[in-house]
Amino acid sequence: MNYLFRRTPYFRLFVSLTLPLLLALYLPSSDLQRRLNPNRLRSLRPLNSSRYKMTQDVEMKEVPAPSNSVSSTTPTTLHYLKEIASLLETAAYSKEVRRVVRAVRLTMAKRRKLSVSVLSAFLSFAFSPGSEAHTRLSSYLPKDDEHDMDVDTATSATQAPKKHASPELEIYCYLLVLIFLIDQKKYSEAKACATAGIARLKNMNRRTIDVLASRLYFYYSLSYEYTGDLAEIRGNLLNLHRIATLRRDELGQETLLNLLLRNYLSYNLYDQAEKLRSKAPRFEAHSNQQFCRYLFYLGKIRTIQLEYTDAKESLLQAARKAPVAALGFRIQCNKWAVIVRLLLGEIPERTVFMQKGMEKALRPYFELTNAVRIGDLELFRTIADKFSNVFSSDGTHNLIVRLRHNVIRTGLRNISISYSRISLADVAKKLRLDSPNPVADAESIVAKAIRDGAIDATLDHANGYMVSKETGDIYSTNEPQAAFDTRIAFCLNLHNDAVRALRFPPNSHKEKESAEKRRERQQQEQELAKHIAEEDDDEF
Amino acid sequence: MDAKLNELTQNFGRFKAALIRNDFDTAANLLSDLKVMLTEFSSLPPLYQDTPNAAKELEVARDIYEHAVLLSVKTEDQDAFERDFFQLKHYYTDVRNRLPPSTQEYPILGLNLLRLLVQNRIAEFHTELELLSSAALENPCIKHAVELEQSFMEGAYNRVLHARQTVPHETYVYFMDLLAKTVRDEIAGCSEKAYDYLSIKDAQKMLLFPSERELLAYINEDHPEWEVKNGGVYFQKAKETAPCKEIPSLQLINQTLSYARELERIV
Structure with missing residues (x-):
């Protein structure tokens, strides 16, 4: 389930930003470049992945390492981070949330290039060495080889010590270290770091921190999820949600609500999840990614509680709204959507299963759909058995069990269309009902299908057969008109939504508008006063 | 303790x-x-x-x-x-x-x-x-x-x-x-x-009544619209009558008006 966390947030942007950067990194390593500028060789050294260690060792033998290595990537990444830091400072100064969002986005682009040396250098830049935050944060970082540390302390020593780091920067450092630890799979350190960061957050009430805080919450939950201890932090998350609500931190509320839903759903606590969801305050979504997740969780809850129509809507919307790059998330949405549509008695189109990159993952669901479409209980059973592992790992097993009833319905509908009169014994045989008394079962099943409006037929108990009614001309009813009406309503709604989406973001123009309005009103008042004065003159 | x-x-x-x-x-x-x-x-x-x-x-x-x-x-x-x-x-x-x-x-x-x-x-x-x-x-x-x-x-x-x-x-x-x-x-x-019709015996068996009397009592109490005659139970009355052919004018007027309003907003 990592992709949910990993891929959705700014993934597209991340790819588009990292690709050129990665290319730029790889290029110097080519032979040509090395020959051209042997000094640049050191530039490969500080990358954290073990893959690079090999090449590094080999290269070390070829050329003796140059003593002076100021122009390495450590400073470039570091430089980049420093730019982000200054961006944050400006944001904190001018109280612009937009800049913080940008800082976080830029960080995600550099995520893969963080290393211990870069981080510790950055920490020394942000805080004066020996300060409380500095010692605490550096304690989470694993010890690197001494050589790196020497270089870093040397570079950081030249920096003018900062007097006071802004809270934004402090939280940003927590976030940075946390992301690094998670990427390094050091989950216990990550947990400790996240907990400390959140403890710091509780004393800070600034809107510019909200964005950073929501990311911090997210990685906090993620680090616990990796170690399988989600249940532990449920109380904390609820607490944080309450705090966020009190501070009117809407992004935080949104994120925390999703984390809580995820927390509940991973333990199948649908009841609690629904109770929380229905009582939590709702507002216009701030982040598309969080909204997608919310819709997905909502869809899941509604599916379990048999509100299939609503569930289908949420799941399809989630799948549509999700970024193209979030493949895992979209696959998951599609799986659930397929089942919900089957439960509703619809047959999803073939194109649903043929979407790019999803064919393999959706294969079991494709075969399942096929079985339901044909209405063959035997085939349905074999497929459910064949893929039972897939279904139980997807958590859809119980839903598949519910589908049995739909298979029977479809089979029955096929029979009712094909035959104008058929004996109940034959119905039982065709449906392959395996029960001690198939005819009686078939009779009551048919009776229920008739009452639910699945088929249009009557039963003759004395002779034991089912008579299908002639299907009437549908165009003589109001049905087409109603269908037409829903489509028109849909189009009009779409148009209205599009128009609404064109408007400016909330509050950004409020002041200007109100100033304009005031001017307008004053003008009108003046005119009115003039008119009255003139009228007064006329009367005299 | x-x-x-x-x-x-x-x-x-x-x-x-x-x-x-x-x-x-x-x-x-x-x-x-x-x-x-x-x-x-x-x-x-x-x-x-x-x-x-x-x-x-x-x-x-x-x-x-x-x-x-x-x-x-x-x-x-x-x-x-x-x-x-x-x-x-x-x-x-x-x-x-x-x-x-x-x-x-x-x-x-x-x-x-x-x-x-x-x-x-x-x-x-x-x-x-x-x-x-x-x-x-x-x-x-x-x-x-x-x-x-x-x-x-x-x-x-x-x-x-x-x-x-x-x-x-x-x-x-x-x-x-x-x-x-x-x-x-x-x-x-x-x-x-x-069903259009069930014999009393079948109905009694189907609805799991031990005797005919209890069946009749049940029909009287819960389903008075069922008709009991000629030793059978008729369900004709319970079924809805044929769909009326009348045009739902009020509904149509409402819909058309709402379309007009929306269109006006677009133009």
């Missing part, structure tokens, strides 16, 4: 004895005393403090609530069942790993599923079902309820009725009887849509 625990177990013993004697009034009184006593233990939900006797106390408390559920079934009190069950549920979920598993767990969970089925709370039924592990679903008590729900949804009513003979636990009988009544109403509802 120990003295309190001893008193609790003694009272619990008396309660159990009353339950076995089927002396429900005494049992109910003892039970409310027990519940009051339970509030004094800090190791129990919602505090879960780690006291020295915590495990023992939790176990006793769980035992008490299990018996409370059984008592509510015996006194046929569904509300009390729901209340007690929700109190008991914490012991099965939250402190699961601190206690030895209870033998009563699956029968009681199955019983709760059955209750939800009888009260036609299918959404909650499925929510509860999601909480169970695949091992739990294999348990005969749980399986019984799950299969019942399936047969019920499919419409295989005689399978539901047949299941009464194969109840996995004696306490299930009460809910199965309730279910039989629901099933009868369902069959009646289906029959009036599916």
Whole structure:
């Protein structure tokens, strides 16, 4: 389930930003470049992945390492981070949330290039060495080889010590270290770091921190999820949600609500999840990614509680709204959507299963759909058995069990269309009902299908057969008109939504508008006063 | 603390004895005393403090609530069942790993599923079902309820009725009887849509009445629109009349007006 966390947030942007950067990194390593500028060789050294260690060792033998290595990537990444830091400072100064969002986005682009040396250098830049935050944060970082540390302390020593780091920067450092630890799979350190960061957050009430805080919450939950201890932090998350609500931190509320839903759903606590969801305050979504997740969780809850129509809507919307790059998330949405549509008695189109990159993952669901479409209980059973592992790992097993009833319905509908009169014994045989008394079962099943409006037929108990009614001309009813009406309503709604989406973001123009309005009103008042004065003159 | 625990177990013993004697009034009184006593233990939900006797106390408390559920079934009190069950549920979920598993767990969970089925709370039924592990679903008590729900949804009513003979636990009988009544109403509802006509004998068999008289009484009371004549039951009246050919003018006017309004907004 990592992709949910990993891929959705700014993934597209991340790819588009990292690709050129990665290319730029790889290029110097080519032979040509090395020959051209042997000094640049050191530039490969500080990358954290073990893959690079090999090449590094080999290269070390070829050329003796140059003593002076100021122009390495450590400073470039570091430089980049420093730019982000200054961006944050400006944001904190001018109280612009937009800049913080940008800082976080830029960080995600550099995520893969963080290393211990870069981080510790950055920490020394942000805080004066020996300060409380500095010692605490550096304690989470694993010890690197001494050589790196020497270089870093040397570079950081030249920096003018900062007097006071802004809270934004402090939280940003927590976030940075946390992301690094998670990427390094050091989950216990990550947990400790996240907990400390959140403890710091509780004393800070600034809107510019909200964005950073929501990311911090997210990685906090993620680090616990990796170690399988989600249940532990449920109380904390609820607490944080309450705090966020009190501070009117809407992004935080949104994120925390999703984390809580995820927390509940991973333990199948649908009841609690629904109770929380229905009582939590709702507002216009701030982040598309969080909204997608919310819709997905909502869809899941509604599916379990048999509100299939609503569930289908949420799941399809989630799948549509999700970024193209979030493949895992979209696959998951599609799986659930397929089942919900089957439960509703619809047959999803073939194109649903043929979407790019999803064919393999959706294969079991494709075969399942096929079985339901044909209405063959035997085939349905074999497929459910064949893929039972897939279904139980997807958590859809119980839903598949519910589908049995739909298979029977479809089979029955096929029979009712094909035959104008058929004996109940034959119905039982065709449906392959395996029960001690198939005819009686078939009779009551048919009776229920008739009452639910699945088929249009009557039963003759004395002779034991089912008579299908002639299907009437549908165009003589109001049905087409109603269908037409829903489509028109849909189009009009779409148009209205599009128009609404064109408007400016909330509050950004409020002041200007109100100033304009005031001017307008004053003008009108003046005119009115003039008119009255003139009228007064006329009367005299 | 120990003295309190001893008193609790003694009272619990008396309660159990009353339950076995089927002396429900005494049992109910003892039970409310027990519940009051339970509030004094800090190791129990919602505090879960780690006291020295915590495990023992939790176990006793769980035992008490299990018996409370059984008592509510015996006194046929569904509300009390729901209340007690929700109190008991914490012991099965939250402190699961601190206690030895209870033998009563699956029968009681199955019983709760059955209750939800009888009260036609299918959404909650499925929510509860999601909480169970695949091992739990294999348990005969749980399986019984799950299969019942399936047969019920499919419409295989005689399978539901047949299941009464194969109840996995004696306490299930009460809910199965309730279910039989629901099933009868369902069959009646289906029959009036599916058949034009049924002979009285068939109807009596289908609706599971022991005698013709009871069938007629049932028809009079619950389905006065059914017609009984010539030794048969006719459902003609219950079926809706042919669709009227009239144009729903008011609705059409409303729709057209709303289109006009929306179009105006666009242009």
